[in-house]
Amino acid sequence: MIKTNYNFYYMNIIFRNIVFITIAVLTFSCNKPLPTELLDDTLSEEQNLQIESASPEPSTYIYANGYDTTGILQPFFDKSTLINVSGIRNTFNNQTVFMANYSADFYDTNLAIKNMHGRLVGFRTRMMGTVKFNNITADKIPLRIRYMDxxxxxxxxxGFHFVLRNNNMMHPNDILNFPYNSFVNxxxxxxQGNHFQYNIPTPPEIIGHLKVEGTxxxxxxxxxxxxxxxxxxxxxxxxxxFDPITQNVFPYYKITAAxxxxAxxxxxxxEKLPIQGQQQLVITLIRKIxxxxxxxxxxxxxxxxxxxxHNIKVQLPN
Incomplete structure (x- = not known):
């Protein structure tokens, strides 16, 4: 594993473009899941894999905020509050960059955002006070969404949401090490002095590897x-x-496995993945609570x- 400053910076730039591409009707467990896609392959049944389409309407939704930092696939979020704490590994060409992402989004479900056809695409945020993770004040930054109209x-x-990331120059080292199998406060x-705090349990770290054979x-x-x-x-x-030219990543399948x-x-x-030219495959492994x-x-x-x-990016053989 290479850990020079140059490699860290270079990998950080690459994966920042991947990482912050997806949160704004599909969560992994809150909303009704899509039907499992039928595949002409007994291997998925033998392994007890549940395979679903991750993108119900790609012509309507643009994923703009990073499913590989949130673990959530959704063009918009349909609850009033989303709190997310994630420890992240990004691997490409045998190099790994470590990140942490802490965020809190507060939506006003009375302030709907709709497209010209009246379809709901999101909600505006509501103003809150101060948010802290492990006693570190989160930055209040603009929350942007993208959608097709x-x-x-x-x-x-x-509106705004509250974010802490270890690649934020304001907090370069404070949250570098994500507390796996522990708690985040x-x-x-x-x-008027009103507050709420909660110790969020964190899962054990997941570390994946890929073995690619054939073409x-x-x-x-x-x-x-x-x-x-x-x-x-x-x-x-x-x-x-992942398209290295546009720096965009689009999720195609969600798989649930033991x-x-x-796997x-x-x-x-x-065979169904529409990979062209220099586009690369990104496989994201998620262990969550x-x-x-x-x-x-x-x-x-x-x-x-x-x-x-753990996000693993790979160039498939021709």
Whole structure:
């Protein structure tokens, strides 16, 4: 593993462009899941893999905020509060960059954003007080969304959200080491002394590896995914495509698998991926904990997501 300052900077630039491409109707467990896609391959059944399309309407939604930092696939979020804490590994060409992402979004579900056809695409945010993660004040930054409207991409700011990242120059070292298998303290202070805090449990770190054999041209491409298994529970994987020219990544499949340490992607799935030219495959492994706090007047209807994420980018052989 290479850890020079130059490599860290270079890899950080690459994965920052991947990482912040996806949050604004599909979450992994809050909303009704899409039907499992039927694949002409018994391998997925043998492995007990649940495979779903990750992009119900690619012509309508543009993913603009990083499914590989949030672990959430959604063109917009339909709850009043989303709190996300993520420890992230980004791997490409045997180099790994480590990141941490802490964020809190507070939406006003009375302030809907709709396209010209009246379709709901999101909500504006509501103003809150001060947010801290592990006693470090988060930065209040503009929250932007992108969506397609009558064939045109709309890029707009819908308010502010609270974010801490270890690649933020204001906080270069404070949150570099994500506390896996531990806790992150979340606190929000609003006016008149009202506050709420909660210790968010974090999962054990997930560390994955890919073994690529064969080629698409010969129709014998095989991708084996291995990871450090817990031997209980489930993990999520997202299969996406990264375009180095546009610096965009788009998720195509979400896979739910037993946390047993090994899975082979079905050939029928790989053949359906529209990879062209120098586009690269991105496989994201996610081990997570989801929590909803009931009857909280500050957070209202809410989702707290805590996770370990490993993004692995690979150039497929011709």
């Amino acid at each position: 009558n064939g045109k991409m709309i890029d707009t700011t819908i 979340f606190r929000i202070d609003v006016q 698409r041209a010969k129709k014998n491409l095989k991708i084996e995914i291995s990871w450090n298994a817990l031997r209980s529970g489930k993990i999520n994987m997202v299969v996406g495509i 946390d047993n340490g090994n 082979v992607l079905p050939l029928s799935l790989l 989801e929590i909803e706090i009931q009857n909280n007047q500050l957070l209202k209807d809410n989702l707290i997501v805590s996770q370990s994420i």
